[in-house]
Amino acid sequence: MTTLSRRRLLGGIGVAAGAAGLGLPAFAAASKVNVGALRLVSHAPSFIALERGYFEEAGLDVEFSFFQAAQPMAVAIASGDVGYGATAITGGLISLAQKGVAKVIGGALREEKGIPGQVILASNAAYDAGLTEPAALGGHSFGVTTAGSSFHYMGSRVASAAGVDPAELQFRPLQKVGAVIGALKSGQVDAWSIVPNIAGSLVNSGAAKQIGLIADYIPDYQVTTLMCSATNAAEEREKTAAFIAAFARGAADFNAALVDRTADDADELAAIIHKYVYEDDTPEVAAKKIAAGAMRLSPGCALDLASVEDQLGWFTSEGLIRGEVSTEMLVDTSYVDAA
Amino acid sequence: MDLSLLDIGHSYGQTRVLEGISLEIPAGQVLCIVGPSGCGKSTLLRMIGGLERPAQGRVMTRGAAPEGCLNPLTFVFQDFALLPWRTVAGNVSLALEDHRLARARREAVIADVLSRTRLSDFADALPRQLSGGMRQRVAIARALAVNPAVMLLDEPLSALDAQTRELLMEDLVGLWSRAPFTAVYVTHNLAEAVRLGHRIAVLSRRPGRIREIVEIDTPLAERRTGEAGLERVQAHLWELMREEARAADAELIDA
Amino acid sequence: MLERVTATAPVRAAQGTGPEQGREVPFRGGGFRPGQRRWVAPVLFVVLIALVEAGTRSGVISNLTLPRPSDVFATLVDLARSGLLWKHLAPSLGRLVVGASIGAGLGILVGVMIGLFTLVRAGLVPLVAALFPIPKIALLPLFVIWFGIDEASKYALIAFGTFTPTVVATYGAVDGVDRTLIRMGQSFGLTWLSIVRKIVLPGALPGILSGLRVSLAIAIILLVAAEMLGAEYGIGAYILEAGALYDLERLFAGVTVLSVLGLVVSFLIGRVERLLLAWRA
Numbered sequence: 001m002t003t004l005s006r007r008r009l010l011g012g013i014g015v016a017a018g019a020a021g022l023g024l025p026a027f028a029a030a031s032k033v034n035v036g037a038l039r040l041v042s043h044a045p046s047f048i049a050l051e052r053g054y055f056e057e058a059g060l061d062v063e064f065s066f067f068q069a070a071q072p073m074a075v076a077i078a079s080g081d082v083g084y085g086a087t088a089i090t091g092g093l094i095s096l097a098q099k100g101v102a103k104v105i106g107g108a109l110r111e112e113k114g115i116p117g118q119v120i121l122a123s124n125a126a127y128d129a130g131l132t133e134p135a136a137l138g139g140h141s142f143g144v145t146t147a148g149s150s151f152h153y154m155g156s157r158v159a160s161a162a163g164v165d166p167a168e169l170q171f172r173p174l175q176k177v178g179a180v181i182g183a184l185k186s187g188q189v190d191a192w193s194i195v196p197n198i199a200g201s202l203v204n205s206g207a208a209k210q211i212g213l214i215a216d217y218i219p220d221y222q223v224t225t226l227m228c229s230a231t232n233a234a235e236e237r238e239k240t241a242a243f244i245a246a247f248a249r250g251a252a253d254f255n256a257a258l259v260d261r262t263a264d265d266a267d268e269l270a271a272i273i274h275k276y277v278y279e280d281d282t283p284e285v286a287a288k289k290i291a292a293g294a295m296r297l298s299p300g301c302a303l304d305l306a307s308v309e310d311q312l313g314w315f316t317s318e319g320l321i322r323g324e325v326s327t328e329m330l331v332d333t334s335y336v337d338a339a
Numbered sequence: 340m341d342l343s344l345l346d347i348g349h350s351y352g353q354t355r356v357l358e359g360i361s362l363e364i365p366a367g368q369v370l371c372i373v374g375p376s377g378c379g380k381s382t383l384l385r386m387i388g389g390l391e392r393p394a395q396g397r398v399m400t401r402g403a404a405p406e407g408c409l410n411p412l413t414f415v416f417q418d419f420a421l422l423p424w425r426t427v428a429g430n431v432s433l434a435l436e437d438h439r440l441a442r443a444r445r446e447a448v449i450a451d452v453l454s455r456t457r458l459s460d461f462a463d464a465l466p467r468q469l470s471g472g473m474r475q476r477v478a479i480a481r482a483l484a485v486n487p488a489v490m491l492l493d494e495p496l497s498a499l500d501a502q503t504r505e506l507l508m509e510d511l512v513g514l515w516s517r518a519p520f521t522a523v524y525v526t527h528n529l530a531e532a533v534r535l536g537h538r539i540a541v542l543s544r545r546p547g548r549i550r551e552i553v554e555i556d557t558p559l560a561e562r563r564t565g566e567a568g569l570e571r572v573q574a575h576l577w578e579l580m581r582e583e584a585r586a587a588d589a590e591l592i593d594a
Numbered sequence: 595m596l597e598r599v600t601a602t603a604p605v606r607a608a609q610g611t612g613p614e615q616g617r618e619v620p621f622r623g624g625g626f627r628p629g630q631r632r633w634v635a636p637v638l639f640v641v642l643i644a645l646v647e648a649g650t651r652s653g654v655i656s657n658l659t660l661p662r663p664s665d666v667f668a669t670l671v672d673l674a675r676s677g678l679l680w681k682h683l684a685p686s687l688g689r690l691v692v693g694a695s696i697g698a699g700l701g702i703l704v705g706v707m708i709g710l711f712t713l714v715r716a717g718l719v720p721l722v723a724a725l726f727p728i729p730k731i732a733l734l735p736l737f738v739i740w741f742g743i744d745e746a747s748k749y750a751l752i753a754f755g756t757f758t759p760t761v762v763a764t765y766g767a768v769d770g771v772d773r774t775l776i777r778m779g780q781s782f783g784l785t786w787l788s789i790v791r792k793i794v795l796p797g798a799l800p801g802i803l804s805g806l807r808v809s810l811a812i813a814i815i816l817l818v819a820a821e822m823l824g825a826e827y828g829i830g831a832y833i834l835e836a837g838a839l840y841d842l843e844r845l846f847a848g849v850t851v852l853s854v855l856g857l858v859v860s861f862l863i864g865r866v867e868r869l870l871l872a873w874r875a
Contacts, residue, residue: 071838091839099657146838172824179734188743320839390777410783420778424796424873434782465873
């Protein structure tokens with residue numbers, strides 16, 4: 001969808017940074033914003049934006065609401081209890097968008113070849129029995145949290161890309177990431193795909209085998225997106241743009257220090273993120289885990305519309321969503337910078 | 340079969356309930372035990388029947404049980420103790436089922452005891468459908484079914500109203516007259532004691548001791564309520580018990 | 595005594611001139627006696643559904659809050675027509691029957707043992723009290739390791755969930771058996787087994803059955819939890835999937851099926867009670 005007009009409202013990094021540089025607050029009084037977050041490295045831009053004062057400079061008085069899973073956060077955002085958040089495109093999110101209550105306003109986590117990304121794993125037993133590459137996935141079970149989750153999408157798309165009919169996979173819904181880990185370790189499910197830090201610790205401890213990278217099978221996969229309620233998207237344009245801009249600054253810092261490693265403040269950023277993620281670990285261990293799990297965040301919160309379209313098409317073809325859904329229903333393109 | 344109680348004594352914790360009870364219960368007689376409430380007379384009865392173990396003393400039986408006796412010492416309880424989920428016949432049957440009896444023999448026994456207690460028409464009724472008097476007659480029929488050597492009756496008429504009690508006393512006298520049985524009959528009702536007892540043992544209040552044993556010579560079948568001789572015995576018993584009963588009434592339950 | 599009573603009567607009569615004079619004693623003995631009104635429940639149900647329907651149609655209730663009852667009904671009809679209802683219901687019923695049978699069966703056995711044996715009681719009552727409040731859902735990942743991802747873990751979860759309440763209800767029921775009946779059995783020289791079989795078990799049956807009402811309701815609740823564990827088909831899996839997709843119509847359709855299941859179970863236990871406990875008034 002490169003024909004989409006590339007509009008930038010306040011949303012560019014340059015504008016926000018410029019305003020901050022001039023010392024002009026975007027709003028007279030800081031407006032309170034509740035931001036939904038999960039204690040995952042992929043939510044680091046929000047944590048960085050708060051700790052480094054980007055939200056404040058954008059005139060936002062941010063408070064975090066933490067969730068255990070993306071699904072309840074999406075519902076909380078749709079109902080207006082939480083202003084903004086980042087989440088994967090799931091059946092639940094699309095359903096909320098269909099009801100006209102939630103909108104995607106930008107991109108966050110994204111697969112990129114050459115950068116650590118999500119990993120396709122096989123259980124030791126299945127690996128020994130010949131599941132050494134995704135092309136052998138046929139007839140095997142694949143762990144997912146719920147039907148219509150990003151795991152479900154990945155499993156299905158990886159199979160297609162590897163020349164396997166996705167109908168030959170048995171998708172096992174296990175609700176929680178912890179349950180899938182347990183099932184994979186004990187060989188109850190044969191395969192799974194997961195973010196690099198979890199995959200790394202499983203592979204390093206010998207509990208599972210790596211059989212591929214998501215980036216090789218689903219190139220440019222837009223894993224998570226920024227979203228807000230439809231009301232915020234339509235009526236709070238300034239605030240929404242300010243949020244996107246501040247989040248993008250956080251993402252830029254993250255990319256520079258931990259993904260591209262062009263900046264030398266990686267330790268400082270790890271310390272910031274450690275306040276919210278891996279709180280149980282020592283700073284050294286946490287820093288290692290954070291570095292290991294650093295995936296690319298879309299620069300400028302750009303959204304890969306081709307990937308979004310592909311995901312929508314998959315959800316529709318799988319019968320996971322009822323009726324028609326268009327990109328326009330899901331995405332408020334006025335904020336979006338196409339990647 | 341005769342029964343002897345040898346120097347029975349018992350305590351519940353610190354409380355002495357029975358003290359030095361020795362009694363002879365000859366076959367073919369009804370012994371009534373009366374006493375103020377809490378004097379331990381029901382406890383004594385349970386000891387005679389082997390449901391409770393005395394701290395001191397022993398209960399002895401002498402002689403053989405009658406032929407065909409399935410359960411020498413058989414209780415009749417105050418609250419009837421009928422299984423509410425069994426019919427009248429089923430409740431009687433319960434007492435026989437653990438003995439190896441031919442089915443026909445068992446049914447004959449049930450029919451016999453039900454007819455002796457005038458319950459033949461109610462064999463298939465459930466306990467809840469019966470009046471209190473009928474329920475106790477079922478319990479008596481059940482006791483008769485095992486052909487006991489000694490019947491142990493624990494205030495069998497206390498849960499019944501006065502008219503029913505009168506009728507059941509006549510029933511018991513009738514049953515005894517036709518086939519004399521040995522019985523220990525615990526009651527706090529003196530009128531029952533003088534109607535049904537060949538001998539009446541009066542217990543003192545706690546700790547229960549035997550104060551006196553009264554014998555009545557009038558045959559059971561000839562006794563009538565309100566008869567002068569019986570009234571005199573009853574008055575005498577009341578004299579014996581009055582002070583005990585008053586003192587017992589003033590005691591704390593757990594004292 | 596008698597004379598004095600008749601002497602006071604004229605004094606009272608002198609205050610009025612006839613029996614109709616004076617005030618009638620007001621009735622104050624009403625209430626506190628729930629009766630039967632068979633029509634109330636259906637009417638309330640219909641009124642509530644109608645209110646929700648009107649609310650969702652007019653927009654007073656947003657489509658984020660509640661689905662339209664008519665849409666839920668249509669979803670149910672579709673589900674039944676496509677044969678998917680049975681495809682989901684059959685495995686759920688299987689899990690319910692097997693899991694609840696194991697849990698309730700073992701529960702009754704252990705409950706009776708606790709009721710009968712001092713040593714068992716001393717050992718198991720604290721253990722059961724410790725197991726009871728464990729949220730079975732919290733053990734989900736563990737159950738995957740212990741029992742595998744297939745049917746066994748689902749049976750185990752439902753069995754575990756029904757076991758503890760059944761044990762508690764059963765030993766309570768055994769404790770509640772009239773001791774005089776047991777003494778009676780002993781006084782007639784019944785064997786231990788006869789006393790248990792003919793007195794203790796029938797006497798505990800009402801308590802056990804009312805405990806089963808609770809246990810089986812818990813089994814239905816746990817069905818959803820059990821089908822979190824890698825179930826492709828099943829009413830619980832259907833509800834979970836609808837929840838994950840935020841598909842309220844399917845969610846409520848699934849919940850409706852569970853409610854109907856609850857009603858059916860309650861009705862069946864009522865039938866069993868009427869059959870086995872006919873001796874009660």
